[in-house]
Amino acid sequence: MEKNKLPSIITYITIIGFIVALVLNNDKQGDDKRFNAFHLRQSLGLLILITVLSTLLRLLHLDTVNGILNLLYFIICILQIVGAANGEYKYVPYIGKKIDQTFGRLFE
Template structure:
């Protein structure tokens, strides 16, 4: 596996836990940007917003 994948796994997992987990992962990924973690943070944020929107319909 790529080194960036290994170093970004924790933030990627945290991002999917809750909206608070997504915010924590964003903060942890702020300085050394990891592309793997950034992808999963964006995906988790999109899923959270999508399900929040479905809940209001």
């Protein structure tokens, strides 16, 4: 059976996409729910990290570094969207496993 990948894909497209994906995943069951919950957790961890780091860099007036961070965030989101579209449980590079450990079974 083919996974419903739409919530997993849109979760990486802004905070509004995350909220829509959360609502769409609410009535799912089984593999679809687990797959989408995985990507919701990865997206949430990435959103929290980028928000904290970006705020810190702005307070320190490191605008160039913040710009590079935002570009890196964009690239990671594209990679995660491609992984979700391919039906992969793809961790965010370097921090994805820690995100998964931190949030456990959140959204399932």
